[in-house]
Amino acid sequence: MDKVEEHILNEAEKLFMKFGMRSVTMDDIAKHLGISKKTIYVNFKDKNEMVMHMITNMLHKDECNMVECQCNAKDAIDEIFLMMDFLKQMLAGINPIVFYDLEKYHNEAYKLMMSFHETHIYNCVKANLERGISENIFRKDINTEILAQARVKQINWTFEAELIRSGKYSLYEVIQELTTHFLYGICTLSGHILINNYTNKNKQTI
Template identity: 40%
Template sequence: MLQIYKEMETDERIVKKAHELYMRFGIRSVSMDEIAGHLGISKKTIYQFYKDKDALVEGVLDIEMRRMEIDCTCSRIEGNNAVHEIFLAMDIVEEMFKGFNPAILYDLEKYHPKAYTKFTDHHNTYLYDCNKANIERGIMEGLYRPEINIDIMCKYRIGTMLMIFNANFFPHGKYPLATLCSEITDNFLHGLATPKGKEWITKYKMERSKVLLTT
């Protein structure tokens, strides 16, 4: 039993360190040797748990998808209304972007297509459902326009959030990811909102600005 726990601990250390390094430097630029060096173990030990870099990337991706699901759930539970829920989610995403390498999605798509497909499938299902629930909530609360085509807006939302990582649209380094996220989300919300919803958007934006000024 002790051996099983030790193996679980080693596995967790490997994938967490890989996650940390990939998020900071991108996937392609971080070798298995570097991960091993940071952990003080041999590369052979990593291969006992992950047969190749593709497998390790998928393990890291699983961490990100679990984190995303937890964040979405927390925003939904803690949000006072649908608009507030979006602002809470935006705060979480922007915090994540600190120290985040925008090239990671390019690396994922180009060098690890299986993992990239897994990532986009998750976005197109789980995040679709999260956005759908938020829009339905906003309509029920009178904050979003009832005539909205929910399917179109959910797909639009997912597409625009992935677009910020596309260097053809936004060359890496030209705009901070947090700025792109904020601008796109602001326009998305205003497109959904009723006059009542716009009042809540203005309220939360002012509160957010005050917090940012004091940090």
């Protein structure tokens, strides 16, 4: 991707994340950038292709951040807290309508995101569960395959939930609530102590 294409995509992403895909036209993007619409079409066939590139880039960044969280975490619970910190920053400026627009008007990109969840996130969750078991902070009797599948379905549900699309709750608020519930269900007593320690540490840094 050359610099012009990258610049167009980055600025279009800002508009999409703020207003949703449907309401932002190619004219809006051209006006925002101060360039002709023709210049945009030289780099992107249409808005659908632009959205596809945007989602592909976002998923690549997500994958890199998951690896970084795995490497930097002191333990499996710390890894989850680091991931939640990343999610909080990433989702802060996203209008909930984005996910509705993505599913309804750019379904190929939406399916790519769901596929990413079912492969990369599944593998990440399963590896985290196995790590936690080996560290004696997750229960040894849990079935990592079942719980990893359930966790992915849980995450996918949040992107489609009316609670979020209505604007009543943010995506982060719902994922945080579900994550806390998930964690307490799989942890040993030592794990529960770590959850409380990391939670208190986060509160002190706010």
